[in-house]
Amino acid sequence: GQQLNQSPQSMFIQEGEDVSMNCTSSSIFNTWLWYKQEPGEGPVLLIALYKAGELTSNGRLTAQFGITRKDSFLNISASIPSDVGIYFCAGQREGAQKLVFGQGTRLTINP
Amino acid sequence: NAGVTQTPKFQVLKTGQSMTLQCAQDMNHEYMSWYRQDPGMGLRLIHYSVGAGITDQGEVPNGYNVSRSTTEDFPLRLLSAAPSQTSVYFCASSYGGWGSGEAFFGQGTRLTVV
Numbered sequence: 730g731q732q733l734n735q736s737p738q739s740m741f742i743q744e745g746e747d748v749s750m751n752c753t754s755s756s757i758f759n760t761w762l763w764y765k766q767e768p769g770e771g772p773v774l775l776i777a778l779y780k781a782g783e784l785t786s787n788g789r790l791t792a793q794f795g796i797t798r799k800d801s802f803l804n805i806s807a808s809i810p811s812d813v814g815i816y817f818c819a820g821q822r823e824g825a826q827k828l829v830f831g832q833g834t835r836l837t838i839n840p
Numbered sequence: 841n842a843g844v845t846q847t848p849k850f851q852v853l854k855t856g857q858s859m860t861l862q863c864a865q866d867m868n869h870e871y872m873s874w875y876r877q878d879p880g881m882g883l884r885l886i887h888y889s890v891g892a893g894i895t896d897q898g899e900v901p902n903g904y905n906v907s908r909s910t911t912e913d914f915p916l917r918l919l920s921a922a923p924s925q926t927s928v929y930f931c932a933s934s935y936g937g938w939g940s941g942e943a944f945f946g947q948g949t950r951l952t953v954v
Contacts, residue, residue: 732882762943771844771930771945772883817882826871826890827898828943830883 735818735831743839748805750834752818760821761801762828763792767814775816776803805836813838842866846931846946853921853953861916861949863931869944871934872914876900876927877948883930889914921953 735752742748752761760779764772776787778794778801785792789806801820805812818831847862865872873888875898885898889908903925905917914933918925928950934943 735882738880769947771932771947773945774943819883826896827873827885827888829885830875832880832882 733818733820733829733831735834737834738832739835739837741837741839742808744808744810746808748808748812748836749802750816750818751800751802752820752831753800754820754829755799756822757798758801758820759798759823761792761794762819762821763790763801763803764817764819765814766817766833772817808836808838810838810840812836844931844933844944844946846929846949848949849947851949851951853918853951855921855923855953857921859918859921861918861929861931861951863914863916863946864912865914865931865933865944866912867933867935867944868911869933869935870911871943872908873898873932874904874906874914874916875930875932876925877930878927886916886929918951921951923953925951926953927951 733752733754762777763775766772776792781798783794791804793802815833815835817833819828844865870891874886875883884900886904887906889895892911895906928948930948931946932943
């Protein structure tokens with residue numbers, strides 16, 4: 730089935746470092762979403778993107794909708810321990826009613 | 841503010857048993873769906889519904905049934921559990937379709953089939 734390619738699969742960083750992750754697809758998407766999942770919980774929406782080239786921030790998080798509409802990026806600046814979790818990208822193709830998800834990026838932070 | 845409520849949180853089944861995972865939302869959302877989450881696989885869509893009385897298959901529907909008799913409830917039925925259905929199951933709902941960015945997830949049901 731249609732999946733998004735998300736990378737990296739895991740990251741081990743020091744507190745205070747910046748983080749970058751991305752999601753790519755061979756198909757064009759008209760919506761990109763970024764979710765965070767903490768242990769024992771369901772995913773929680775962080776940022777939603779609806780327009781090619783759009784750059785949106787949510788606190789220390791910034792996400793971009795790629796110009797080609799086939800990719801998206803999430804950056805976290807000055808990471809803190811509570812940023813630990815799994816980050817998922819999700820996309821919706823034009824005319825589709827379904828979301829497809831990336832495999833997730835597991836973020837671990839060393840204090 | 842209940843949001844999306846899933847029950848049970850944990851379940852162990854024997855191979856061949858059947859059970860129903862419950863999902864309820866109190867936000868009057870039209871769209872509801874079920875995903876399963878397996879290590880390294882992300883979230884894969886099992887079934888979804890765009891409104892009461894309407895359901896459709898997702899990416900991995902085999903072995904699961906759904907129905908949507910009310911806007912609030914979207915139960916997922918395992919007809920004859922198999923070890924391959926060991927997973928964490930998430931229910932999600934959205935008001936304006938997934939592209940609205942307003943998808944809310946439940947806390948998940950961790951199912952083990954032995």
